[in-house]
Amino acid sequence: MRPSVAAIDQDFYDELIAADGQPRPHARTLVEALEELGPDALTAAGRRRDAIFMQQGITFDAGGPGEGPVRDRPFPLDLVPRIIPASEWTTIKRGLAQRIRALNHFVDDVYHAREIVHDGKVPWELIVSRPAFARAAHGIRPPGGVYCHVSGCDLVRDADGSWKVLEDNVRTPSGISYVLENRRAMTRLLPGLFEHYRVRPVDHYPALLRTALEEVAPTGGEEEATVVVWTPGPYNSAYFEHAFLARQMGVELVEASDLVVRDAVCHIRTTRGLQRVHAIYRRIDDDFMDPLEFRPDSVLGVPGLMRAYRAGSVAIVNAVGTGVADDKAIYHYVPEMIRYYLGEEPLLRNVNTYLLSDREQREWVLQNLADVVVKPTSESGGKGVFIGPRANDEEIARQAAEIKRQPERWIAQDLVRLSTVPTAKPDGTLAPRHVDLRPFAVFGEDIHIVPGGLTRVALREGSMIVNSSQGGGSKDTWVLEDDQYAPASPPLERWSPPRMPGLPLGDAWSSQQQQQQQ
Amino acid sequence: MLARIAHELYWIGRQLARAEHTSRMLDGVFHADLQGRPDDPAGVQLSWDALLTIVSGEPPESPASRDQVLRLLTLDPDHPTSVLNCISRAREGARTVRDVFSGEMWEAINTFHLGLLQRNISAAVQTGPYSVYAYVRERCGLFWGVTSRTMLRDEAHAFLQAGAAIESADMVLRMLRVALPADGADTHVLDGQALALLQAVGGFQAYRRAVPAPPNARPVARFLLFERDYPDSVAFSIEALHAALTAADPAYRSSPAVLRLSRLMADLDFRARTPAPDSRIAGTLQLVQQELGLVDADIAQRYFGGPAQPAARPAA
Numbered sequence: 009m010r011p012s013v014a015a016i017d018q019d020f021y022d023e024l025i026a027a028d029g030q031p032r033p034h035a036r037t038l039v040e041a042l043e044e045l046g047p048d049a050l051t052a053a054g055r056r057r058d059a060i061f062m063q064q065g066i067t068f069d070a071g072g073p074g075e076g077p078v079r080d081r082p083f084p085l086d087l088v089p090r091i092i093p094a095s096e097w098t099t100i101k102r103g104l105a106q107r108i109r110a111l112n113h114f115v116d117d118v119y120h121a122r123e124i125v126h127d128g129k130v131p132w133e134l135i136v137s138r139p140a141f142a143r144a145a146h147g148i149r150p151p152g153g154v155y156c157h158v159s160g161c162d163l164v165r166d167a168d169g170s171w172k173v174l175e176d177n178v179r180t181p182s183g184i185s186y187v188l189e190n191r192r193a194m195t196r197l198l199p200g201l202f203e204h205y206r207v208r209p210v211d212h213y214p215a216l217l218r219t220a221l222e223e224v225a226p227t228g229g230e231e232e233a234t235v236v237v238w239t240p241g242p243y244n245s246a247y248f249e250h251a252f253l254a255r256q257m258g259v260e261l262v263e264a265s266d267l268v269v270r271d272a273v274c275h276i277r278t279t280r281g282l283q284r285v286h287a288i289y290r291r292i293d294d295d296f297m298d299p300l301e302f303r304p305d306s307v308l309g310v311p312g313l314m315r316a317y318r319a320g321s322v323a324i325v326n327a328v329g330t331g332v333a334d335d336k337a338i339y340h341y342v343p344e345m346i347r348y349y350l351g352e353e354p355l356l357r358n359v360n361t362y363l364l365s366d367r368e369q370r371e372w373v374l375q376n377l378a379d380v381v382v383k384p385t386s387e388s389g390g391k392g393v394f395i396g397p398r399a400n401d402e403e404i405a406r407q408a409a410e411i412k413r414q415p416e417r418w419i420a421q422d423l424v425r426l427s428t429v430p431t432a433k434p435d436g437t438l439a440p441r442h443v444d445l446r447p448f449a450v451f452g453e454d455i456h457i458v459p460g461g462l463t464r465v466a467l468r469e470g471s472m473i474v475n476s477s478q479g480g481g482s483k484d485t486w487v488l489e490d491d492q493y494a495p496a497s498p499p500l501e502r503w504s505p506p507r508m509p510g511l512p513l514g515d516a517w518s519s520q521q522q523q524q525q526q
Numbered sequence: 527m528l529a530r531i532a533h534e535l536y537w538i539g540r541q542l543a544r545a546e547h548t549s550r551m552l553d554g555v556f557h558a559d560l561q562g563r564p565d566d567p568a569g570v571q572l573s574w575d576a577l578l579t580i581v582s583g584e585p586p587e588s589p590a591s592r593d594q595v596l597r598l599l600t601l602d603p604d605h606p607t608s609v610l611n612c613i614s615r616a617r618e619g620a621r622t623v624r625d626v627f628s629g630e631m632w633e634a635i636n637t638f639h640l641g642l643l644q645r646n647i648s649a650a651v652q653t654g655p656y657s658v659y660a661y662v663r664e665r666c667g668l669f670w671g672v673t674s675r676t677m678l679r680d681e682a683h684a685f686l687q688a689g690a691a692i693e694s695a696d697m698v699l700r701m702l703r704v705a706l707p708a709d710g711a712d713t714h715v716l717d718g719q720a721l722a723l724l725q726a727v728g729g730f731q732a733y734r735r736a737v738p739a740p741p742n743a744r745p746v747a748r749f750l751l752f753e754r755d756y757p758d759s760v761a762f763s764i765e766a767l768h769a770a771l772t773a774a775d776p777a778y779r780s781s782p783a784v785l786r787l788s789r790l791m792a793d794l795d796f797r798a799r800t801p802a803p804d805s806r807i808a809g810t811l812q813l814v815q816q817e818l819g820l821v822d823a824d825i826a827q828r829y830f831g832g833p834a835q836p837a838a839r840p841a842a
Contacts, residue, residue, distance in 0.1 A: 258734025
């Protein structure tokens with residue numbers, strides 16, 4: 009059957025359609041269902057999705073910080089899901105767990121013995137010059153030695169079909185709320201697509217997070233742990249997620265004014281007085297957390313919080329100072345960290361990266377600017393990214409000058425030819441668009457990774473910038489239960505419910521009139 | 527007030543509560559059913575046969591498919607407890623009591639009924655029943671909201687509330703008894719069913735705020751049974767029923783239904799405070815359901831016209 013699902017671009021790996029234009033085995037049923045649905049129904053579903061998202065307030069701030077008032081837009085969800093077969097996911101899962109463990113070791117090392125530095129693997133000047141390096145975190149070891157409780161490492165699939173890590177995020181990675189809401193929306197808008205697939209659920213993430221927070225909370229085994237989510241407030245662009253997670257976990261959502269530190273113990277201000285807090289899931293940068301130790305002008309912080317943290321009376325998730333591990337310049341050393349701390353070979357590869365502070369590498373990059381991607385080490389959200397193959401001569405010259413001026417501000421990477429997934433255009437027909445993947449991991453006593461994660465898609469044709477602040481969208485990500493693509497329904501278990509009377513129906517009242525006659 | 531009208535109001539309350547609970551249950555199970563079991567013990571599963579058992583009391587002879595159950599319980603005009611039927615009956619009852627209902631209340635039910643008839647429910651149930659069940663929830667919410675704002679808090683109001691309360695308690699008890707049988711299904715499955723149940727009734731967030739334990743079978747069962755602060759728990763409904771009958775009956779101290787309910791409430795309170803092995807929960811569920819059946823009979827007997835009696839006089 010000739011698929012009407014859009015042709016693919018032969019230069020890239022498409023996740024659902026193979027090179028010969030036929031759907032991949034795991035995507036066959038989905039493609040058939042989409043064809044049957046047709047572009048009109050798809051567009052109609054898209055309108056319903058927008059209405060639902062606006063109603064439920066599943067929005068994000070399109071403007072970004074510092075660009076005027078918050079402009080809520082419904083979070084862009086494309087209705088064509090991305091499918092990852094079970095066997096591929098197993099590899100990804102293992103690779104991520106390994107990487108997170110290594111990063112965690114690194115953070116611990118940086119703020120204590122610095123063994124990796126003494127053994128010459130990572131230069132100290134590089135570490136200490138990272139903006140996220142937190143002097144105040146030196147010597148503090150949080151419970152269980154876990155620093156990177158929540159991580160979101162961005163993965164991409166190259167044109168040869170291999171998975172690579174594009175970037176690590178171990179400070180306050182966001183997006184899990186959209187993963188959960190996307191899945192919920194998909195089951196409501198297009199339940200027919202789920203037919204014949206057993207898709208692994210994702211909605212246990214809040215339970216995972218809450219358990220992890222309770223596991224690291226220093227209660228001394230006595231009281232029930234009080235756990236809170238700390239948000240900068242409703243004007244923060246990710247506020248939806250903060251509120252969402254607090255609600256799903258059943259814990260308080262606090263702002264700085266709710267928190268107070270007395271006697272090196274952190275409390276929240278309640279109607280019944282001060283109540284101790286044991287663990288804080290903070291969605292606020294290190295820099296703003298405590299005006300006594302970090303930025304003194306921060307009104308979002310809690311004075312004395314670091315004192316409580318140092319005293320070990322409160323757990324902060326993620327730990328202070330983890331940003332030193334997800335800096336783009338440190339990224340280059342992560343495979344080495346895996347070998348050094350774990351004695352293993354990395355299961356997931358890095359994208360080839362060039363350090364522009366190194367003279368030889370810089371020379372090479374300057375010669376080949378038209379073929380590489382250049383990123384500023386201190387930005388996030390896709391800002392300031394230079395894409396060589398898309399740039400004209402003037403832009404290339406400008407970038408070269410910038411690099412020469414401040415080489416330590418930049419790194420360069422090989423251009424990854426991001427994989428594509430068929431995506432709905434405004435008229436409902438499908439066309440390939442580039443995607444990446446951000447799985448979410450929770451590290452409490454152990455590392456748990458939610459199946460799939462946030463697939464971000466560049467909605468403009470040919471664009472590879474997937475960040476939502478730059479016009480990107482998202483897709484529901486399906487990890488299949490196993491590699492059976494048309495599973496039989498699971499066998500009914502032996503199950504004998506108790507006997508009960510059927511639901512009563514309420515006889516007509518008149519039947520009781522008989523007793524009237526005396 | 528007229529016994530006949532009280533009877534009608536009681537049953538309107540019951541039908542509306544039944545429709546809402548059935549919708550929530552179907553919605554919850556439908557969406558849980560779409561996804562497989564994760565590699566974490568937070569799986570969600572409640573079979574379709576279980577739903578039929580909940581309404582009929584007996585497991586079906588042959589395994590039912592999802593579509594069959596959805597059709598049957600949502601829009602089958604012949605199935606006595608389908609959502610459509612419940613609303614039709616409530617509406618018919620509301621016609622009889624139009625003088626007692628405020629105009630807004632009548633409009634709410636009538637529009638609800640019309641809306642159900644007009645929607646292409648068949649297509650919706652097939653492709654995405656979410657909108658149907660959302661509609662039912664919304665309209666029920668509207669009716670009760672309007673009632674709480676516009677209806678005089680008199681005997682009529684009390685019987686309406688009594689019907690809703692007893693039906694809520696009964697529906698939740700049924701769901702608990704079916705989803706959490708006492709015999710040896712393995713705990714993994716039981717936990718998954720407990721979570722499905724909790725999400726189906728819409729109590730997930732309330733649970734998380736009230737109970738520190740993760741949503742496994744035992745804490746969920748205890749929550750839905752004993753938590754007096756949660757509006758859909760059995761204990762809350764029984765208290766509401768007790769309050770409604772006390773308000774309706776000036777001689778409530780001599781009302782067998784009220785006495786039975788007082789005893790039941792005390793018993794539940796006692797059981798809530800004593801930690802008990804899991805098998806006792808099943809026993810408690812059965813006991814409470816039986817007692818509620820007797821309460822229903824008591825109510826019918828005393829208020830809706832058992833042998834004609836002189837009007838009850840307040841105890842001297």
